[in-house]
Amino acid sequence: MTKTVLITGTSSGYGFSMAEHFLDRGWNVIATMRHPDPTIFPPGGDRLKVLALDVSRPETIDKAIADSITAFGSIDVVINNAGIGLASAVEATPDSATREVFETNTFGVFNVCRAIIPHMRRQGHGVIINVTSSVTLGVVPLVALYAASKFAVEGFSEALSYELEQFNIKVRLVEPGYGPTTRFTANGGPRMQGLIPADYGQFAQGCFEKFANYPTAYCSEAEVADAAYAAATEGGERLRYPAGADSKMLAELRWTTSEDHYRARMREMFAPDIRRMSNAA
Template sequence: MPKTIMITGSSTGYGKAAAEFFLDKGWNVLATMRRPESATFKDTTGRLKLLPLDITDAASIRAAIASGIEAFGAIDVFVNNAGIGLASAFEATPDSMTREIFETNSFGVFAACQAIIPVMRRQGGGVIINVTSSAGIGAMPMVAVYCASKWAVEGFTESLAYELEPFGIKARLVEPGYAPTTSFTANSGDRMNGLIPEDYAAYAQAYFGKMANYPTPYCTEKEVAEAIFAAATDDGGQLRYPAGPDTKMVAALRWTTSDAQYTETMRKTFSPQGGE
């Protein structure tokens, strides 16, 4: 009998790529999004069900989970993928925007986990996968609020992994790199307009220029889908699944050097003088 996965934020980007990847692997897929009527999946297997889910609405999350169980009998893997991006100078970022980012990227993840945990506990097990970012491994300038929202989920998931282990539930992290044409840019929208004051313009221009000429390739949607599949099917105790060469580079630097070496390398990397 096929296993079932539920994925939030599946209309585009990583979520859609993961949904299609799991369909190809023979899984039942519950692809959730705010407006499923606008989805463009071309599925003929009968193993795909589109469901409305607003990650900022706890009642919507519970309703989607109930509908998913009604459709396929169980939810073996739950993926918190829905998220929004933000690039800004922090001093120019309105408090309301900070709260908006956290409502989706952090509190939405918490609410979804709180809804799916009792379901998995009664089932006798399952896997929860929270999608964060390379910015959840190593902070970068001009994305302080976004980093904070992802670091919150990193710590939350690590704690949850220990807490849920006695119930046969695995909590895991998939950490994509930066994909300019997918989730971060597409889901940032107009909220970034006007959030880089003139005093920051030169620094921001130099920084974004460096990001456009990154020393490794950026991750792809396929690499993220593959990392989600690995996290969903791994019987071991691995917590983090970096996706893409850019994330793996940051992870290697973070976890194989001292804190002083790491921060000095990053400081030079982000210096407008190119490492002086």
């Protein structure tokens, strides 16, 4: 029997790649986005449905789920991929920007989970995959509020995984690394304007230089799609699926070394040398 996956945020980047990946493997795919555009996908025949879904508007979630069940009979896997980015200094970030990020990255995940769990519980199975970020494995400077939105999802997902075991519903995390080839950073540009004050200028420039000399290969859309497919299809009790060389490196650093070693290595890779900057000034 053909399985069905619903994916949020499929207009570009990781979500688009996931949708293609599942289609290529014979799944029914519900590709959702705030403003549906079926023309971005190659012809998918009867196995592809492109639907409107805004994770901050529960009524659109309910309608997309209902339309998906009408089309395919059930939803076996949901991938909460929709997300927005934010790079900023905390003191300069207004509540409006913080709330916008949390509405999508955090409350959006909560909204979709609340809507799909009753369906999966009644059908007796399901997989919920929440896409977070490598920042939950290795936090870098100037992303405190974005990281907070993703850490919340990590804690939520782990707790939910225990809660839903009794209904044969698995909850899993896909943790993509840094992927500058996607539109994720570009899409966040307008909301980041003016959020790094002049007093942070030298520090921020040092951070950007570190990222220009990234310690691993960048994460690719294909790697994230592979991780999502594994999370959707594997048995067992695995919770986390790091995707990309940096996420895998950071996962090992985070989980297998001491706190002191981890923080020293993170500073070396991603934070500018404050002492050198002070001397230069």
